Amino acid sequence: MAAGDLITRDGQLEWRGELLGAGTAYGWRALEGWLDLPQMRGGDVDRPGQHGAFPGQLLAQSRTVTYSFVISARRATRAQYAAAVARLRAITTPSENPDEEPLVIRLDGRRWQALARCTRRSMPTGLEYDVGYVAGALQWVATDPRLLELPGFTASTMLGATDSGGLGFPVRFPMPFGAAARGGVITWTNTGTAEAWPVWRIAGPVRGPSITRRDTGQALEFDPDWFIPTGQVVEVDTLARTVLFVGSNVSASDRLFTRGWFSFPPGRETQAVFASAAPSSDSRLSVTVHSTAM
Incomplete structure (x- = not known):
């Protein structure tokens, strides 16, 4: 219970x-x-020779x-x-x-x-x-x-896939450009009053994974040459600032090259995007997070 x-x-x-x-x-x-x-x-630091403080x-x-x-x-x-x-x-x-x-x-x-x-x-x-x-x-x-x-919010997603781009003939307007993304996104609204700090889990196989907050561009990016093999899971606790292999508690913090730690702000919908340096059909990103109050 x-x-x-x-x-x-x-x-x-x-x-x-x-x-x-x-x-x-x-x-x-x-x-x-x-x-x-x-x-x-x-x-606060007192202003020297002036009223008030910085x-x-x-x-x-x-x-x-x-x-x-x-x-x-x-x-x-x-x-x-x-x-x-x-x-x-x-x-x-x-x-x-x-x-x-x-x-x-x-x-x-x-x-x-x-x-x-x-x-x-x-x-x-x-x-x-x-x-x-x-x-x-x-x-x-x-x-x-x-x-x-309670209860907390949990969700997961596979790596995002893209549909093939390009133009079809005969050309019709409006013309489609680029590729359309599918998957790879977790969307959530924090209904509390304070910033909510998620715990992420990245399941291999995946090379050079990254998690990006779409609206601000803040990102957690791993070494693009680093590979998480099948059966291995890495947990990223954004409040504790830890990066650990699940089951062994071995740190992988040295592989996190970009440390754009981000939270879910209160009162609005936020999207996080899961990507990697190389495609993988079996990798998965999971999140556990709670609406937070202060």
Whole structure:
């Protein structure tokens, strides 16, 4: 089961295979940091001897998400109340060296995921706890502030083929010139609010592959003499800036000659073109990408 598959309605969270929020033992009180813009860090440089500053790069910092909840024995038996408390403690206890894990929340009919670590659990144990009531909070920190919509978009294409060009006789107008391309294009619209960074997979056999964003001309171009054999797949992660053979994690970054890293901008259709230095009928380009929000 994939992350987020347990969620069935708005106002629910999924963490480590447990549902929180609407319709669960962990009633929703408040959610902070999910729709908020994370804190920003700026690179502005003061203008010497003048008012103001030179604008520098503006980047988002880590995202902190706080979920306030209620566990109440009024809606369950005392045994169920104790079990709910124990379960929440179990799923929020860190391992010795915790990795970031999927935190998925559904709002307004859409599921969004952040990779995060649970950094705080507040469960007061005063008189209210003794009578079966806890008003507490959980907090997560996601080092990547982007929210990725689930499910992601996947698609693939073969290398583009061209029809034969030239003129036919008798000549008729308008006259066709050049060749018409078929295939080799992946088209997608990012319905989020932030740039979406794809993961590409190039399956051999192919020589000198390239991936180009059609509207800007930005391109990822490999050595035209480099050959990916049949059965080999190279993964290009545009956010991590890595180029690896799938299955072995051997880097092929030195073969990427042109590093025009590109994303899918929000709110409009974008096309990516798959080409190569030599024709191949069996090579395939695949993509996995998520609509992204900030």
